């Protein structure tokens with residue numbers, strides 16, 4: 454166990470030898486900035502004033518030569534080898550609502566949603582609560598490094614965590630999960646993490662934008678809205694995008710919810726209709742950000758917006774948010790990498 458002290462305040466916390474500076478800070482209830490937890494976004498940078506650390510993921514994409522020169526490290530990957538003093542700006546925004554915990558999950562069920570999206574359901578050895586829209590780190594045997602996946606369910610007892618996962622061609626973790634993992638087997642789970650959770654105190658209607666792998670957190674947000682007394686009477690629009698008709702899913706899960714068709718409105722869209730058979734898809738065509746702009750225009754400014762999906766979709770939605778001058782406090786996402 455190492456002791457981490459933050460400069461400029463009277464704050465210190467303990468970090469287990471196999472933990473990272475960011476995750477230990479969050480476990481201690483501190484508002485250490487972060488987003489992806491896998492070394493890709495760089496939001497968790499801190500300056501090492503004293504002590505020794507080592508990155509868990511040696512090739513972290515967000516770690517640059519400039520960081521080396523400035524003695525900066527990535528909190529989500531830095532494991533302390535000694536007691537350390539670090540410089541970082543804590544903010545209340547990142548203070549966890551629920552402290553993340555390391556636990557284990559036993560796979561109980563696998564469901565197919567499309568040709569390449571599958572739901573993996575785990576029962577936890579130690580129940581841990583999470584908020585709709587949050588994610589966890591999954592440590593899967595045979596895969597180097599943990600991967601982030603968002604929970605698709607909601608919970609009142611923390612016993613079940615379900616993940617809707619899109620297979621990535623030649624992906625190390627999705628390959629193991631889809632091809633090797635069997636019901637009854639166990640993985641390491643660590644969470645909950647993430648800032649894109651359902652805001653129950655918002656007075657606005659909700660827009661969920663999801664593409665491909667972004668299904669899970671948006672389904673969780675929608676389930677959370679349907680179960681929330683505080684959000685009764687609010688409308689939620691769910692725009693889900695895929696390339697072709699075979700990529701589209703989600704409606705059966707949302708149909709089960711009270712208010713589907715009246716308060717919860719589902720709008721599936723494909724971006725690459727079959728040119729030889731354009732009538733085969735009678736629904737919306739185009740990218741989710743364009744459809745959102747067309748459907749809501751300037752009304753987007755009055756909505757609470759959640760989004761998740763591949764990085765290209767995330768960038769396009771961010772551009773729309775800037776163009777439409779939507780207040781950043783109304784926009785919630787944890788960029789996927």
Ligand SMILES: Cc1cc2nc3c(=O)[nH]c(=O)nc-3n(C[C@H](O)[C@H](O)[C@H](O)COP(=O)(O)OP(=O)(O)OC[C@H]3O[C@@H](n4cnc5c(N)ncnc54)[C@H](O)[C@@H]3O)c2cc1C
Pocket residue numbers: 488489490491492493510588597598599600601602603604617618619620621623624625626627628666667669670787788789790
């Ligand atoms: C916050 C967040 C939430 C996500 N939620 C979902 C979800 O709900 N559903 C879904 O399908 N996908 C989700 N993803 C994407 C998911 O985490 C994986 O990137 C994706 O499944 C590909 O993993 P792979 O191992 O199969 O592919 P690979 O190509 O083998 O791995 C690629 C990903 O793993 C990371 N990686 C590679 N090596 C390491 C390492 N040593 N340590 C840590 N990371 C490493 C890479 O940066 C890259 O992001 C989410 C990502 C983030 C950041």
Ligand code: FES
Pocket residue numbers: 486487488489490491492493494495496497498515527528529530
């Ligand atoms: S690089 Fe650490 S949280 Fe993204």
